[in-house]
Amino acid sequence: MGDFLMAGFSQATAPSSLIATAIGSILGIVVGMIPGMTISTGIIIVLPLTFVLDPGISIALLLGLYVGGMLGGSFAAIMLNIPGTPSAAATAVDGHPLVERGEAGRALGVAVIASFIGGLFSCLCLLLIAPRLADVALGFRAPDLFSLVLLGLTVICSFAAKSWIKGLLAAAIGLAIVTVGQDPVMGTARFTFGSTDLMSGVNFLTALIGLFAIPQLIGNLASTETGTRVLRTTARFGRVLPKLSDLRRMRVPVAIGSVVGTFLGVLPGAGGPIAAFLSYDYAQKATKNPPEPFGSGAIEGIAAPESANNAVTGGALVPMMTLGIPGDPVTAILVGALLVHGLAPGPLLFIERPDFAYGVIVSFFWANIFNLLIALAGLRLLIKLIALPRTILMPAIAILCVVGAYSLRNSVFDIYVMLFFGVLGLAMRWLDMPVVPLLLALVLGGQLEEHMRVALTGSQGDYSVFFTSPFSAVFLSLAAISVVWSVISSRRTAGGAP
Amino acid sequence: MARRDLIAALVLLGFTAGFGLLTLRLPDRGLPNTPGPAFFPGLITLALGILTIALLVRSLRGIAVEPAVLPGAVATRGWIAIGAFVVYLIVMPALGFLFASVPFFAVLTWVYGERRLAVVTLTSIAVPVALLVIFRSGFQILLPSGIGW
Numbered sequence: 001m002g003d004f005l006m007a008g009f010s011q012a013t014a015p016s017s018l019i020a021t022a023i024g025s026i027l028g029i030v031v032g033m034i035p036g037m038t039i040s041t042g043i044i045i046v047l048p049l050t051f052v053l054d055p056g057i058s059i060a061l062l063l064g065l066y067v068g069g070m071l072g073g074s075f076a077a078i079m080l081n082i083p084g085t086p087s088a089a090a091t092a093v094d095g096h097p098l099v100e101r102g103e104a105g106r107a108l109g110v111a112v113i114a115s116f117i118g119g120l121f122s123c124l125c126l127l128l129i130a131p132r133l134a135d136v137a138l139g140f141r142a143p144d145l146f147s148l149v150l151l152g153l154t155v156i157c158s159f160a161a162k163s164w165i166k167g168l169l170a171a172a173i174g175l176a177i178v179t180v181g182q183d184p185v186m187g188t189a190r191f192t193f194g195s196t197d198l199m200s201g202v203n204f205l206t207a208l209i210g211l212f213a214i215p216q217l218i219g220n221l222a223s224t225e226t227g228t229r230v231l232r233t234t235a236r237f238g239r240v241l242p243k244l245s246d247l248r249r250m251r252v253p254v255a256i257g258s259v260v261g262t263f264l265g266v267l268p269g270a271g272g273p274i275a276a277f278l279s280y281d282y283a284q285k286a287t288k289n290p291p292e293p294f295g296s297g298a299i300e301g302i303a304a305p306e307s308a309n310n311a312v313t314g315g316a317l318v319p320m321m322t323l324g325i326p327g328d329p330v331t332a333i334l335v336g337a338l339l340v341h342g343l344a345p346g347p348l349l350f351i352e353r354p355d356f357a358y359g360v361i362v363s364f365f366w367a368n369i370f371n372l373l374i375a376l377a378g379l380r381l382l383i384k385l386i387a388l389p390r391t392i393l394m395p396a397i398a399i400l401c402v403v404g405a406y407s408l409r410n411s412v413f414d415i416y417v418m419l420f421f422g423v424l425g426l427a428m429r430w431l432d433m434p435v436v437p438l439l440l441a442l443v444l445g446g447q448l449e450e451h452m453r454v455a456l457t458g459s460q461g462d463y464s465v466f467f468t469s470p471f472s473a474v475f476l477s478l479a480a481i482s483v484v485w486s487v488i489s490s491r492r493t494a495g496g497a498p
Numbered sequence: 499m500a501r502r503d504l505i506a507a508l509v510l511l512g513f514t515a516g517f518g519l520l521t522l523r524l525p526d527r528g529l530p531n532t533p534g535p536a537f538f539p540g541l542i543t544l545a546l547g548i549l550t551i552a553l554l555v556r557s558l559r560g561i562a563v564e565p566a567v568l569p570g571a572v573a574t575r576g577w578i579a580i581g582a583f584v585v586y587l588i589v590m591p592a593l594g595f596l597f598a599s600v601p602f603f604a605v606l607t608w609v610y611g612e613r614r615l616a617v618v619t620l621t622s623i624a625v626p627v628a629l630l631v632i633f634r635s636g637f638q639i640l641l642p643s644g645i646g647w
Binding site: 048049051052165166168169172173175176179183185186188190191214217218220221389390391392394395396398399400402403406407410412415416419422423426430431432433448449452453456457460461 | 502503506510513517520524525529531532533534535537538539542545546549550552553556575576579580583584586587590591595599602603606607609610611612617621622625626629633637638639640641642
């Protein structure tokens with residue numbers, strides 16, 4: 001491991017990689033803090049660049065953006081009381097009251113330090129867990145892999161959907177789309193209608209741009225909120241670096257947030273928002289008589305969710321790197337970006353390209369370091385970017401979406417595919433149907449079919465092979481529990497709506 | 499009755515029927531006792547059918563809560579934006595990236611609420627030109643050229 005770690009360190013610490021990480025971090029912070037923009041949108045913007053860059057540099061850029069986006073989301077939550085990302089919603093509860101008291105710098109400083117510690121903790125866990133989990137996963141056979149992918153799909157559906165029917169329908173539509181093109185075992189053309197463009201199937205990244213960016217561009221028409229409000233508060237910014245007393249108060253909440261965030265990050269679908277609110281709740285219970293009550297500017301109420309939502313990033317990389325199972329849309333995009341370069345995340349990545357696998361972990365470490373340095377050094381300047389005019393930003397993103405879809409294969413057909421998925425995304429939004437299960441079905445569907453058919457070919461069509469393997473049986477049981485759990489919780493929360 | 503869910507269920511029923519029919523027509527090229535190319539699409543058809551019927555039943559029972567609708571003015575601007583997108587994509591292969599992007603950018607800038615003519619004109623030229631230079635010269639990414647750039 002030591003040699004591979006050093007090789008990864010060399011790759012991720014090359015000047016080009018470091019510059020990419022820093023640029024990604026700045027972009028991520030900016031994108032994350034502009035209300036209406038998401039980390040996914042930020043990644044879509046830089047996606048065309050990743051096609052021409054070296055894979056190591058590409059992943060450094062994307063990881064910087066991922067980590068920076070999480071922190072940027074909190075800046076908007078604190079300054080405007082509008083979470084830039086869903087994960088930052090809990091931060092606004094105690095962050096914004098401090099801004100109203102003229103202590104914006106203090107709130108932001110605590111958020112930056114807590115995010116850094118959360119991110120670093122999850123990076124350490126990633127380094128310790130990922131190679132070992134990859135070793136275990138190497139023993140998985142086709143039935144186990146099929147059941148694992150199925151588990152990943154069901155867990156995500158149950159978390160992502162308000163209605164389990166709509167969540168599973170979205171996943172089924174995604175699986176149907178995956179079958180377009182040559183089948184993964186025999187190479188038979190399916191649902192191509194004689195089109196050569198469809199022979200290689202629907203490209204996941206093209207679909208992603210349409211599904212996420214176009215509905216967001218249309219949705220942003222409804223928002224009249226601008227960042228101008230923030231300029232009033234920056235006049236009373238105050239001290240940014242937390243005082244020693246604040247650092248003391250942060251210790252327990254940050255520890256809680258780091259552990260909860262990393263753990264929930266590993267679970268597909270749980271994600272940042274759940275981790276942030278859960279940590280906030282635990283921190284509230286663990287803090288006796290805080291100087292400021294929770295909800296009115298408690299330092300603990302910023303530190304816990306902030307460390308949690310950044311710790312989620314490292315946790316989410318564990319299943320992505322070791323099993324090839326993305327836990328959220330951003331890691332799904334990372335999988336897609338790696339596939340473009342012929343690198344399939346999964347246990348074999350640690351065997352075939354250990355230098356790259358460890359390089360990803362080291363790049364993630366650097367992303368956290370740059371996040372801290374950039375945020376602390378340029379905080380006052382970065383905050384002003386919240387007021388970037390939407391009237392110019394949104395059209396520019398629309399054009400970047402087109403460039404992104406086109407540049408993947410230099411094909412106008414892909415732009416039409418993007419538009420199709422954009423309309424599909426709008427229709428799904430109109431129906432309150434979640435797009436995340438569809439997106440993840442697009443990523444995982446090919447693997448699901450391939451492992452299933454390889455397993456059944458090996459067993460001569462005997463379906464018991466999925467239940468006789470211990471790993472497979474456990475994964476299938478967990479998948480069943482996940483679906484049943486989502487049905488029960490859906491009935492409880494929606495007053496009976498399935 | 500939940501109107502949107504009903505519409506979705508009916509559309510999905512049509513999609514499922516079409517998908518199922520096309521699946522039945524797929525060639526059966528497989529080894530004996532092993533699943534062929536139609537196996538997985540067949541399973542998806544089954545899943546889609548069951549879930550769509552569940553959605554249909556739910557919509558007829560009127561359980562669903564209809565999601566919020568965009569305000570009228572916003573919806574109109576949304577349709578204009580989508581229309582502009584469609585026209586942009588249709589004309590781009592012929593006009594090229596730059597000549598198609600300038601009017602598209604101008605329309606979107608207006609749709610997003612910018613009414614100062616000078617700003618609309620300046621940005622709708624400057625941003626596409628900047629993007630073209632960055633991607634074509636900086637990153638060697640080819641963009642549709644059409645009659646122009």
